[in-house]
Amino acid sequence: MRLHHGLMSLSERVNGLVEKLLLVAGVAISIILFIQVLARYFGHSLSWSEEIGRYLLVATTFLGATVAYKRAHFIGLAGFGARFGLLFETAVLRGLQVLNLGCFSLIAWYGAIYTVNSWEQTSTAVQMPMSIPISVVPLSAAIFLLHMLADMTKSRQVKP
Numbered sequence: 001m002r003l004h005h006g007l008m009s010l011s012e013r014v015n016g017l018v019e020k021l022l023l024v025a026g027v028a029i030s031i032i033l034f035i036q037v038l039a040r041y042f043g044h045s046l047s048w049s050e051e052i053g054r055y056l057l058v059a060t061t062f063l064g065a066t067v068a069y070k071r072a073h074f075i076g077l078a079g080f081g082a083r084f085g086l087l088f089e090t091a092v093l094r095g096l097q098v099l100n101l102g103c104f105s106l107i108a109w110y111g112a113i114y115t116v117n118s119w120e121q122t123s124t125a126v127q128m129p130m131s132i133p134i135s136v137v138p139l140s141a142a143i144f145l146l147h148m149l150a151d152m153t154k155s156r157q158v159k160p
Helices: 002-041 049-070 086-117 136-152
Strands: none
Touching: 002 049, 002 136, 049 136, 086 136
């Protein structure tokens, strides 16, 4: 039970941080694209704006998926096993959780390797290391793992 409370507390704190980061990224995308529209209206083009906007949009997609999982706002198989009984439903849920753990473990592992290997590559307009935008992949996978482990350690109450 202590493990569950520790994981759940960490999961909640990380989720809160990610939600704040998503707000900042959303505001940044809006400001950057607004400035780009104004610049084009006055006959100039900001070469970096589309690239940074694209990277921020990708980051919000990956990190937003972790928040959706945490809030349970995702497409799932809720109720699929309910007609076969609680035991079957629990087995299906645990099986899916184990498969997801394996999947996101692989994404985190290979994403981290790819992030490290892409340090020498630079982006076109901003000339920043490509490891920075790519790092959102293993980071979001690690956050998914944390949320799933917190869910898996939760004790299930049997309904009478």
